[in-house]
Amino acid sequence: MKRHKTIIPLSHDHHVMLKMAQGIKKNSIKTDLGTSSISNKVKSVIHAYNTELLPHFNHEETILFPLAKGKDANLDILISEIIDEHDKIGEAIAKIEEGNQEQNLDDLGFLLELHIRKEEREVFSKIEEILGDELNIIDGQIYAVTDSCGI
Ligand SMILES: [Fe+2]
Ligand SMILES: [Fe+2]
Numbered sequence: 001m002k003r004h005k006t007i008i009p010l011s012h013d014h015h016v017m018l019k020m021a022q023g024i025k026k027n028s029i030k031t032d033l034g035t036s037s038i039s040n041k042v043k044s045v046i047h048a049y050n051t052e053l054l055p056h057f058n059h060e061e062t063i064l065f066p067l068a069k070g071k072d073a074n075l076d077i078l079i080s081e082i083i084d085e086h087d088k089i090g091e092a093i094a095k096i097e098e099g100n101q102e103q104n105l106d107d108l109g110f111l112l113e114l115h116i117r118k119e120e121r122e123v124f125s126k127i128e129e130i131l132g133d134e135l136n137i138i139d140g141q142i143y144a145v146t147d148s149c150g151i
Pocket of ligand 2: 012014056060116119
């Protein structure tokens with residue numbers, strides 16, 4: 001589906017983040033990250049969380065969602081679920097730093113992948129359907145944060 005131009009930078013981020021999510025799962029060998037050591041994966045993921053995931057979540061929570069909230073009951077529920085998931089992803093990152101890294105990376109990979117697919121397939125589609133050209137109000141405020149990603 002063709003995204004509204006305002007949301008395209010977020011979809012660009014999703015594309016990069018999805019590769020990371022797939023690369024940190026136990027059985028993944030498809031990406032550069034997938035073939036690196038567990039300790040390198042941990043370093044890459046924590047770096048990506050601080051420099052890319054957090055700013056990306058911030059764009060969603062402070063620019064896109066405030067414009068979308070209060071217009072549709074189902075969309076409001078989806079948005080609150082998504083914000084909860086952002087917190088869960090943060091908790092999963094903290095868990096990786098504590099130990100049992102291979103399993104915790106795997107868990108994060110699944111969590112992140114589900115989150116991104118839900119945003120792309122359900123949330124963004126619904127936002128476009130309900131807001132339409134109202135999205136132009138925030139045009140130019142959201143930019144892709146994953147360009148320097150290296151994953
Ligand atoms: Fe998100
Ligand atoms: Fe997102």
